[in-house]
Amino acid sequence: MAKMQRTFSIKRLSRALQGFSVSTGEPNLIVNRMLCDTTQLLASSPEDIEAAYERNPLILLGLMEISNFASLFGGQTDWAQFFQLFRRNPPVTTFVHFLTPEPGLGDYSYPGLYISQAEEPPQVIPFVQNVLRYAHHLHLWEERDLFSLVSLLRKQLMAAVVVMEEPDDFDFNLLRALHHLNIPIFSRVSLGPMFNYNLIADLDDLFAKIHRLRPTFNARKEKRSGDGEASSGPAERFEFGGGYSSFSVVRAMGGIDGVEVRGKLEDEAGLIIDLGDADVDITLTAHIEDELYRMLSRHPWLRLETEEFFKLVLLGKLREPEEIGGEIYRRLKERFDLTRVSVKLILDSLRLQSLKASVAAYKEERRQALEKRGDFDAPLFACTFCQRYSKNGFCIISVLHPPQCELSYDALRAQALFTGSLEQFSIKRGELTDKQSVLYSGVSKFARILSEGTIAKINLQALRDFPPPVTAYAQNLAYYSDRLDGIIILSNDYDGYSPDRRTFFGLLGEVVGRQIPGITGVSDDYIRSREFLTADGGLKRVVWMPSVLKERLGLQKFTYIATERECTNMQSLASFLKERGFTT
Numbered sequence: 001m002a003k004m005q006r007t008f009s010i011k012r013l014s015r016a017l018q019g020f021s022v023s024t025g026e027p028n029l030i031v032n033r034m035l036c037d038t039t040q041l042l043a044s045s046p047e048d049i050e051a052a053y054e055r056n057p058l059i060l061l062g063l064m065e066i067s068n069f070a071s072l073f074g075g076q077t078d079w080a081q082f083f084q085l086f087r088r089n090p091p092v093t094t095f096v097h098f099l100t101p102e103p104g105l106g107d108y109s110y111p112g113l114y115i116s117q118a119e120e121p122p123q124v125i126p127f128v129q130n131v132l133r134y135a136h137h138l139h140l141w142e143e144r145d146l147f148s149l150v151s152l153l154r155k156q157l158m159a160a161v162v163v164m165e166e167p168d169d170f171d172f173n174l175l176r177a178l179h180h181l182n183i184p185i186f187s188r189v190s191l192g193p194m195f196n197y198n199l200i201a202d203l204d205d206l207f208a209k210i211h212r213l214r215p216t217f218n219a220r221k222e223k224r225s226g227d228g229e230a231s232s233g234p235a236e237r238f239e240f241g242g243g244y245s246s247f248s249v250v251r252a253m254g255g256i257d258g259v260e261v262r263g264k265l266e267d268e269a270g271l272i273i274d275l276g277d278a279d280v281d282i283t284l285t286a287h288i289e290d291e292l293y294r295m296l297s298r299h300p301w302l303r304l305e306t307e308e309f310f311k312l313v314l315l316g317k318l319r320e321p322e323e324i325g326g327e328i329y330r331r332l333k334e335r336f337d338l339t340r341v342s343v344k345l346i347l348d349s350l351r352l353q354s355l356k357a358s359v360a361a362y363k364e365e366r367r368q369a370l371e372k373r374g375d376f377d378a379p380l381f382a383c384t385f386c387q388r389y390s391k392n393g394f395c396i397i398s399v400l401h402p403p404q405c406e407l408s409y410d411a412l413r414a415q416a417l418f419t420g421s422l423e424q425f426s427i428k429r430g431e432l433t434d435k436q437s438v439l440y441s442g443v444s445k446f447a448r449i450l451s452e453g454t455i456a457k458i459n460l461q462a463l464r465d466f467p468p469p470v471t472a473y474a475q476n477l478a479y480y481s482d483r484l485d486g487i488i489i490l491s492n493d494y495d496g497y498s499p500d501r502r503t504f505f506g507l508l509g510e511v512v513g514r515q516i517p518g519i520t521g522v523s524d525d526y527i528r529s530r531e532f533l534t535a536d537g538g539l540k541r542v543v544w545m546p547s548v549l550k551e552r553l554g555l556q557k558f559t560y561i562a563t564e565r566e567c568t569n570m571q572s573l574a575s576f577l578k579e580r581g582f583t584t
Contacts, residue, residue, distance in 0.1 A: 006121075006170040010053045011046040013063055018042070020070050030129040031065040034136060034143045038062030057177040058146075061128055068122045079505035080495075082133060083512075085114055086389055086472040087492075093214060093389045095134065095159045097127040099171055102164055104203050110219040113210070121170060124178075131159040131183070138390040138472060138513050140454075150182040157213045162206060163187035163197075184213075216388055235301075235315040241269035242311040245352040248304060249273070249359045250289040252280045255342025259325035263347030269312040270352045271304070272359070273332070276340030279417045282366050283373060287410035288336065295331055302327055321345055336418040375400045375438065375460075375531065382446055383412050385423045385473075392469040392513045394450045396427070396443050400531035401460045404521035405473040437462040437535040455515050462535035463487065467520035470511045474521025476549065477507055480536065484574065486543035486582070487536065489522070494546035496564055499573045527553055543577055 022029065022039045032039055036058045041049050053059045085092040090112045098105075098117040105115060116127050132149075135141040135158065141149055153159065161178050163171070166189050175195060179185060185197040186206050200206045207219035248271040255274035273292070275285065296304050302324065303313035312324070325345040332341050346352055375398040383403055386393025395403040402409045416424035430442025437459035444457035451469070459466045464480055476491045481500065490504040497503055511519050522532070532538045539558065547563035555561060560580040567573040 005168045007168075008170040008173045010050050010060065010063075010173075013060075013067065014041075014044075014046040014049040017063065017066060017070065018046075020066070022066060022069070026069070028069055029065055030132055031125065032062050034132045035128075035146070035149075036062045036144075038066060042066070057173070057180045060173060060177045061125070064122060065125050065129075068125050079503070079509045082130065083472055083505050083508055085130075086138065086386075090216065091386075091389055091472075093216065094157050094210065095127055095130050096162060096210075097124060097160075098162045098164065099124075099167065099174070100163075100165050102162070102203070107221055108203065108207070108219050109222055110207065110217075112214070112217040113219070121174070124174060127159075128178075133509075134158055134389070137509055138393070140391050140513055153182045153184075157184065157210070160184045160186060160210065162200075163189060163191065165189065167191070236317070238314040238318055240265055240267065240312045240314075240347070242307075242309055243268050244309060245349055245356060246270055246310040247352070247356060247359050248289070248306070248310040249362060250275065250285040250292065251362055252282050252285050255340065255344075257340045257342060259322065259329050259343045259345070261321040261325055261345045261347070262351055263321075263349075265318070265321060265347055266349075268347070268349045268352050269310065270346035270355065271310065271312070271328070272342075272344040272346065272355070273328070274342040274344070275338060276342070277338050277418070280338070282362075282369050283378075284410055284414060286366055286370060287408065287414055288332075291335065291411075291414070292328070292332060295335060296328075299327075299331075321347060336414065337420065338418060373399050376432075378409075379413070379426050380429050380440070380443065381409075381412055381416050381424060382427050382450065383407075383415075383424045384450060386471045387423075387450070390472060390513050392451050392455065392515070393471045393473075394469070395471065396446065396458055396460065396468060398438075398460060400529045401438070402523055402525045402529070403473075404468070404471050404475060404523055404526075406475055406523060408525060434459065437465060438531070439466075451515075458515075459535060461531050461533060463520055463533050464518050464536055467515065467517065469513060469515045470508070470519065470521045472508070472512050474508065474512075475523045476521070476527070477504060477511070478520055478522045478533065478542075479507070480518040481543070483570065484543050484577065485541075486577070487533065487541045489527070489542060489545040489549065491546050491549040494548055494564075496546070497568075499544055499562075499567050499570045524549075524553060543582065544573060 020042060036056065038059055041052060092114045093112050096113050096115045101117045101119060116123065118124055135149055135152055136143060139152055141152055161183055163185065167175060175185060179195050185195055186200050186209065187197045188200050191197050198209060200209065211217050245268045250273045253274040254276045293304050296302055301315045305311040305313055325343045329341055329343045332338065378399045381397045382394060383397060384394045397403050397409055397412055399409050403412060412424050415421050416426055427446050428442040429440040430445065431440065433439050433441055438461040439457060439459045443460065447455045447458045455469060457466050458468050463478060476489050478487055478489045481488050488498050490498055490502065490507060492504050494504060526532055542561050544562045544567065547565050550556065550561060550563055560577065560582050562573055562576050567576050
């Protein structure tokens with residue numbers, strides 16, 4: 001069906017809004033608050049608005065936002081929806097808006113992009129709102145600073161507009177406004193000399209050009225099975241092991257790179273993987289062992305399972321032991337850049353019984369080593385993954401100060417040491433200048449480099465004095481209440497309010513990407529750490545957290561920590577703490 005050709009008149013839009021008023025500071029009017037305030041134009045004549053539009057094309061976006069608001073257009077995304085875009089894996093790094101619906105997009109997956117398609121013209125406004133919030137909250141752009149915004153959009157491929165059909169009069173004016181912001185335009189049709197734009201042949205060409213501008217993005221065409229195919233039933237399952245003699249272990253030992261098989265597939269099964277790389281110590285083998293189980297949980301025909309004892313599972317059909325060992329070897333080599341991986345698949349019951357005690361002793365030694373290690377004897381690392389989309393999206397990581405997301409210290413250590421990633425790397429700690437807050441000169445140096453000078457120093461274990469900046473991936477937010485002289489924690493899976501009427505995502509919108517005294521992001525693992533915010537009293541100063549978090553962390557014995565079940569406002573929380581002898 002041919003596209004309806006629309007004409008454009010700023011006067012007509014102005015007349016439609018005459019007599020409509022907007023309260024000052026309306027939070028839903030993001031374009032008007034952050035970019036250009038057109039609310040004051042509502043009292044002007046259509047002729048005056050037309051003259052203003054000729055001087056500043058952005059007025060069109062402001063008036064369209066008011067028109068959407070006046071008609072209760074439901075395109076607004078709330079804080080939780082907005083930040084969930086950046087908590088994906090991979091996170092959204094670019095907003096892309098198609099001026100017309102594009103059916104061919106259904107054949108692609110495009111991780112890292114957030115694509116919107118305009119069924120109606122007003123649907124461009126949520127796109128612009130998201131771009132402005134992205135720039136403001138994650139790239140620390142100051143509202144109304146048009147020069148800085150244009151420079152940022154030129155530097156970062158944060159947004160793009162796609163034209164697949166010949167634009168009509170309305171689209172041309174919309175493109176004029178978006179072009180004024182320096183948002184890149186990709187077009188399959190000629191737009192003439194009025195715009196700078198990237199000519200594309202089709203969607204493949206579009207995604208290829210976006211990839212060149214943002215290498216972390218990779219779109220792919222989905223493989224679709226034909227209609228009418230009979231669905232296959234559940235795969236046949238073969239299990240080996242599961243008895244007292246069965247075990248698996250990854251060790252930091254020598255060994256010949258390759259695969260060794262002893263015995264035949266019968267009842268019992270054991271797996272020993274020895275890693276000979278110098279950077280693999282006994283503590284890191286625990287993470288590599290867990291990662292191997294996780295990788296094979298998605299394998300088409302091979303599983304490693306452990307309930308009480310180790311179990312080797314084959315799906316579909318029986319395989320030769322050499323093929324099983326070779327698949328484990330290949331997967332480890334693909335995941336980690338290890339030079340010496342010795343995979344021993346043991347299917348001999350007597351041999352398994354003779355090795356059982358030494359394997360158990362190794363695991364106990366590893367458990368003790370993990371418990372004993374601390375910040376002063378293990379290397380520090382930096383993770384800049386979140387800088388894909390946030391100026392200050394980085395974490396400085398130690399054993400007792402893991403990252404703000406769900407990942408562990410060892411997960412990022414393995415990523416830094418044994419993959420080609422440039423987003424995780426070891427750093428020199430330098431001189432320890434404050435033992436209580438854990439302030440290292442080397443950490444402060446890297447903080448200045450990674451934040452382009454906006455963060456002078458970071459105390460790893462402090463909340464009120466130079467805490468780490470908050471990332472959008474933060475699992476929880478901890479903040480200090482001066483009124484209670486205590487710490488309140490909000491978790492990202494809690495939809496309710498804290499006693500002082502804060503929500504997780506509302507607070508995140510205020511602090512993300514910034515170093516703000518009294519607020520920082522904390523993971524579950526960090527809250528469990530014996531060094532959790534020691535400079536501010538640690539768990540002894542925590543006064544409130546959601547019940548879902550308290551139960552998840554196993555902190556029921558800390559009876560002075562209230563939840564929403566006991567306290568829903570500051571007055572009841574103060575009384576609760578007083579009854580339990582909490583001293584301020």
